[in-house]
Amino acid sequence: MIVKVDAARCQGHGRCAVEAARVYTLDAEGHCAVNGRTIPPELEEEARIGVEVCPERAIALEP
Amino acid sequence: MSISATAGTAPAHVPPDLVRSFSFYDDPAILADPMRALSGLHDGPRIFWNTINPRHGGSWVLTRAEDIRYVTAHPELFSNKGQFRMAAVIGESWDMIPGELDPPDLHNFRKLVGAWLGPPAVAAMSDQIRERAVSLITGLIDNGGCEFMNAFALRFPVSIFVDLMGLPQDHAPMFLQWEHGIIHAPNMNERAAAISGVADYLRAVLAERRRKPADDLFSRAILAEVNGVKLSDDQILGICFMLFTGGLDTVASSMGFQFHYLAEHPEVQARLRTEPALASRFVEELLRANSVVVIHRVATCDTEVSGVAIRTGDWIAIPTALGSIDPEDSQGSTGVDMDRRAVRHMAFGVGPHFCLGMHLARRELTIAVEEWVGRAPVFRTDETRPVKYKGGGVFVVDTLPIRWD
Ligand code: HEM
Ligand code: SF4
Numbered sequence: 001m002i003v004k005v006d007a008a009r010c011q012g013h014g015r016c017a018v019e020a021a022r023v024y025t026l027d028a029e030g031h032c033a034v035n036g037r038t039i040p041p042e043l044e045e046e047a048r049i050g051v052e053v054c055p056e057r058a059i060a061l062e063p
Numbered sequence: 064m065s066i067s068a069t070a071g072t073a074p075a076h077v078p079p080d081l082v083r084s085f086s087f088y089d090d091p092a093i094l095a096d097p098m099r100a101l102s103g104l105h106d107g108p109r110i111f112w113n114t115i116n117p118r119h120g121g122s123w124v125l126t127r128a129e130d131i132r133y134v135t136a137h138p139e140l141f142s143n144k145g146q147f148r149m150a151a152v153i154g155e156s157w158d159m160i161p162g163e164l165d166p167p168d169l170h171n172f173r174k175l176v177g178a179w180l181g182p183p184a185v186a187a188m189s190d191q192i193r194e195r196a197v198s199l200i201t202g203l204i205d206n207g208g209c210e211f212m213n214a215f216a217l218r219f220p221v222s223i224f225v226d227l228m229g230l231p232q233d234h235a236p237m238f239l240q241w242e243h244g245i246i247h248a249p250n251m252n253e254r255a256a257a258i259s260g261v262a263d264y265l266r267a268v269l270a271e272r273r274r275k276p277a278d279d280l281f282s283r284a285i286l287a288e289v290n291g292v293k294l295s296d297d298q299i300l301g302i303c304f305m306l307f308t309g310g311l312d313t314v315a316s317s318m319g320f321q322f323h324y325l326a327e328h329p330e331v332q333a334r335l336r337t338e339p340a341l342a343s344r345f346v347e348e349l350l351r352a353n354s355v356v357v358i359h360r361v362a363t364c365d366t367e368v369s370g371v372a373i374r375t376g377d378w379i380a381i382p383t384a385l386g387s388i389d390p391e392d393s394q395g396s397t398g399v400d401m402d403r404r405a406v407r408h409m410a411f412g413v414g415p416h417f418c419l420g421m422h423l424a425r426r427e428l429t430i431a432v433e434e435w436v437g438r439a440p441v442f443r444t445d446e447t448r449p450v451k452y453k454g455g456g457v458f459v460v461d462t463l464p465i466r467w468d
Binding site for chain 1: 132136181393404405406407408409411413414415417421
């Protein structure tokens with residue numbers, strides 16, 4: 001599973017990094033910094049939580 | 064209330080089947096239960112023209128999260144300019160900053176103000192925030208009950224605002240009165256008087272700090288540069304005014320909804336007492352179920368939203384609650400579920416203007432829950448005195464009488 005963050009949508013709420021801290025980290029400006037990251041199977045559920053909390057719907061997961 | 068003007072007519076370009084007259088200020092359904100009344104709008108058209116909008120004459124209303132994201136993500140089509148109508152009411156012309164700016168200025172000013180309100184700044188204020196909460200609660204506990212809004216929900220954020228600005232605590236009651244005047248004044252003259260009161264006060268402090276700098280937010284604003292240029296008095300006023308109006312009734316009212324829920328659910332109080340770490344989860348879910356702010360945008364050109372034609376100069380009202388509880392978008396419903404696996408909401412807005420005070424707001428709200436539940440006996444609503452709401456640009460709990468043994 002790969003994380004795709006739409007940089008045009010991500011505004012830097014930081015909710016992903018709070019609710020799913022083992023998957024998502026933020027850059028210095030507060031935007032999601034893990035675009036393209038491969039998620040190990042044991043963190044897939046946490047990755048989905050990040051998708052579900054993002055108010056901008058900026059995160060997608062690809063197989 | 065004379066501010067809640069009577070219904071006007073819809074402009075010619077609005078299709079007749081999209082015209083409604085629904086007062087966010089004083090429709091009986093809003094006064095009875097604002098969130099329930101708002102969720103009823105999901106049964107109607109996804110966008111409609113509301114002939115009642117006291118601030119902007121009449122306006123479109125967006126009801127769906129997807130449209131709210133679209134409109135807020137396009138500031139070049141939908142501007143923030145003039146959305147709060149503060150300066151205009153007193154015949155002045157400064158912007159609320161950054162709430163009435165558009166890009167590119169928006170980004171530069173957000174960086175500046177954001178640094179004063181980011182997680183490190185809030186962490187540094189945390190102990191003091193807790194002390195303010197504890198001292199208010201200990202002052203109330205022997206009374207066996209209180210009207211929660213006046214006794215706590217309004218006072219607490221005002222005291223934090225005063226700390227944030229480096230002002231003396233004994234000025235807090237004055238700010239409370241101005242806040243009341245700006246939001247609930249029975250007529251435009253009184254509203255204007257309150258706006259002038261705050262503006263004059265802030266200008267006087269600013270002049271004083273220009274003469275004699277201190278270690279506070281005013282002085283930092285005086286030293287700051289945006290694009291290599293120092294800020295004008297009007298710009299600093301616009302920032303301070305934004306912090307004032309942005310962080311008082313919003314926090315108080317969110318807290319009102321949260322404590323109303325707690326007072327009606329003693330079992331949730333019990334759970335929070337044994338698992339204090341759940342306080343922030345509780346706050347988040349209640350922000351979702353009760354998103355109190357209505358934001359506004361104005362069309363900069365002829366365009367459309369979901370196939371509906373919007374004309375240059377049309378105002379658009381966006382009740383954030385409708386985005387937060389949109390069943391098409393996420394978990395829907397105003398029903399509270401503390402065990403929801405993921406909480407998505409728009410209480411703090413979406414798009415490039417999302418709330419810069421959200422870290423401070425979450426801190427204040429979480430501390431309030433922790434300290435009340437940790438210190439007070441189980442509290443309940445007082446059946447003999449009804450809970451009351453008011454509508455407007457922010458849906459507020461007006462009175463919340465609670466009691467305890
Ligand atoms: C629960 C409490 C709060 C709620 C529900 C809330 C809600 C919002 C919303 C919905 C916006 C977006 C406005 C727009 O898009 O036009 C906003 C913006 C803002 N808020 Fe808050 N807010 C809260 C607390 C605070 C606090 C405590 C502060 C600061 C002390 C604050 C400062 C700001 C500022 C400066 C903006 C302007 C951001 C911009 O326009 O770029 N807010 N708030
Ligand atoms: S929650 Fe969404 S908008 Fe916020 S930082 Fe994460 S991806 Fe970006």
